[in-house]
Amino acid sequence: DTAVSQTPKYLVTQMGNDKSIKCEQNLGHDTMYWYKQDSKKFLKIMFSYNNKELIINETVPNRFSPKSPDKAHLNLHINSLELGDSAVYFCASSQGRSPSGANVLTFGAGSRLTVL
Amino acid sequence: QKEVEQNSGPLSVPEGAIASLNCTYSDRGSQSFFWYRQYSGKSPELIMSIYSNGDKEDGRFTAQLNKASQYVSLLIRDSQPSDSATYLCAPRPFNTNAGKSTFGDGTTLTVKP
Numbered sequence: 001d002t003a004v005s006q007t008p009k010y011l012v013t014q015m016g017n018d019k020s021i022k023c024e025q026n027l028g029h030d031t032m033y034w035y036k037q038d039s040k041k042f043l044k045i046m047f048s049y050n051n052k053e054l055i056i057n058e059t060v061p062n063r064f065s066p067k068s069p070d071k072a073h074l075n076l077h078i079n080s081l082e083l084g085d086s087a088v089y090f091c092a093s094s095q096g097r098s099p100s101g102a103n104v105l106t107f108g109a110g111s112r113l114t115v116l
Numbered sequence: 117q118k119e120v121e122q123n124s125g126p127l128s129v130p131e132g133a134i135a136s137l138n139c140t141y142s143d144r145g146s147q148s149f150f151w152y153r154q155y156s157g158k159s160p161e162l163i164m165s166i167y168s169n170g171d172k173e174d175g176r177f178t179a180q181l182n183k184a185s186q187y188v189s190l191l192i193r194d195s196q197p198s199d200s201a202t203y204l205c206a207p208r209p210f211n212t213n214a215g216k217s218t219f220g221d222g223t224t225l226t227v228k229p
Contacts (some may be wrong), residue, residue, distance in 0.1 A: 040221075041221075041222055041224075042222070043160065043204060044219075045219075090159055104150065104165065105152075105206075107159035107160050108159060109158075109159055
């Protein structure tokens, strides 16, 4: 049973299109994240939700909109895709409240987005 | 100044040697420190955590923390080719609500047989 699962694993699309990536975790964690890893392998946080509430919203274009219908799911919708959006997007979760527990992240396998 | 800085790679060591990975952080309030390993094409996975000054050993891995110097390191003894990966440092400040999980840019380690 996969702890953090993302779909799709690969996504190839044209500039200007709108696409979504879905994430689900079965660990019972409170907090979920979206990270972007670019071609240089830098891993940058985009968003974080704690119990469906947005708590971290880094400097990310408005074209990116996260949605958390419940604490086990965090989806990422991207409008008007641009070439620079090509990256691997990782979903992660953690047990959020404890300082020693938080930041122990469990990552999904990643979704590789290629914008042509 | 970046929040988290890691020694620039790539780092190459021969099999059996000690690999030393370094990380400095800017937030003096950081209380928890984590090392993640990411194999090429895979997702990051936690390998070590350390909360107190000093050393923490787990098998061939030793994490060292010096909060006064805002420095944390990871030593890999008897390096194996299977240790070839990118290692990410992730300090965490104490007062963050549910954790702003900031990563360093990573150090890519290659262990040559």
